[in-house]
Amino acid sequence: MASFPLLVKIPLLFGAALANHVTFTPPNPPPDPKEKERFGVTGKVLSTIRPPWVRRIHRDLTWGIILCEILVILATSYPSAASKQMLSFFSPGRSVPDVQVHITSTFIVGWLLLVTGGYIRYACYRTLGRHFTFELALRDSHCLITCGPYSVVRHPSYTASMMAGVGLLLCVSGHGSWLAESGMMNSFAGRLCVLIWAAEKIFVPIVMLLRVEKEDGALRKEFGDQWVEWAKKTPYKLVPAVF
Template identity: 40%
Template sequence: MTLGKVPLLLAVSTLWYITTTPPNPPPSHEETTKYPHGDPLSTRILVVVKNIHRLHLLVFTCEIMVIFTSHFGTSVFSESTLTILVRTPSNNEKHILSTTPIFLLGFFLCLFGGYMRWFSFRALGRQFTFEVTIRDQHQLITRGPYSFVRHPGYTSRTVVTIGMFLCSFGSGSWLFECGWLELLAVKIIAGIMIAFQGWIIYTLLSRVSVEDKMLQKEFGSKWDEWAKNVPYRLIPGII
């Protein structure tokens, strides 16, 4: 078990929080109803999504607690913490929760995706909301990540989600190494979390064509020129 993993876990937690936290308040009712779209991720659903996201942060918090108590804990509290968080006694060895290749892959995916997500937030400014909308005084942004693909926010969200799951459930993780994934109940919860995030990604990616149509209708020839210069929606050179 290595202390060097702690800052990486803190970084992944921070990147996940940034990725899943709206950078701006929700748009007004008038703004969201300007172009009716029937998106299932309404503001009410987003509240549920936010609470689900906190479960992922809880997983990383537990792993950090196990690492710290294993290295520095000598009190009864530390022993109790390990008893609660480490299901398999043999997994108290200090080399278990290590920075495996799977974890490092997940970390770098979160790092890349998280930076791109933040860059997208900055490029769009107040126009970046988690709801599909055309805001008042909306402008067509073609700079920054939007000069490479038309929907970098969705690409980055997908990349961070994949990275987060590798860090949470892959070899070297708290759930994997401390025996929790051996429990049927935990497997079911993990499956639900993965399925739920998969549904979110699917829903977000289904917005791409909807938003393209909205922007084309709003900006006309300006959007046509941008789409000609930036033909790829999500991944440069591929799609």
């Protein structure tokens, strides 16, 4: 994949950051406390286990990491005294000639997962409209939506979020990325930061799996036969023909 012109990676990186931003930015304000009551104490815990400030830090940190990689690409593509200083600043763990940011198959796979996940997530926002919240809640006059992505699996937004999370990790920390090539992960502090960030990304799917069961139970109780009929037509929760 190294034969690709390096500058091609810049719009791909921007697209990755945008897809991540869409995936983890709530399309609606948080629901009222009364709208969350139907999920009980467990629902409250699962809703607040990844609070808004954590999402904002993750989103802003991702933009920062991708901006650093874009600057390194520009400095590599247009050599000068200033670009050499920039590469030295952004790659403290390596000598300038050893910084080899490039497009790899790992990046392409991650990018496809991330962008596809972001697109599905956006489609879920559009399909659910005002009913979509990051917190577990049933809005006033809530309707059971069974069309669009929700006719394929019952929780497509969770599938999309997990795809985006895995894709982002591959894009920004895989072979050929700025984090991997700059030597940033060679230090204890760098490895610790990346480990915490990766652990948080892995933890989210675990919470989502717990939320799937809680959400199905609340929707079944709220909509009764309508939910049962939908579950018969859409038997899979996250992945068609698998789960």
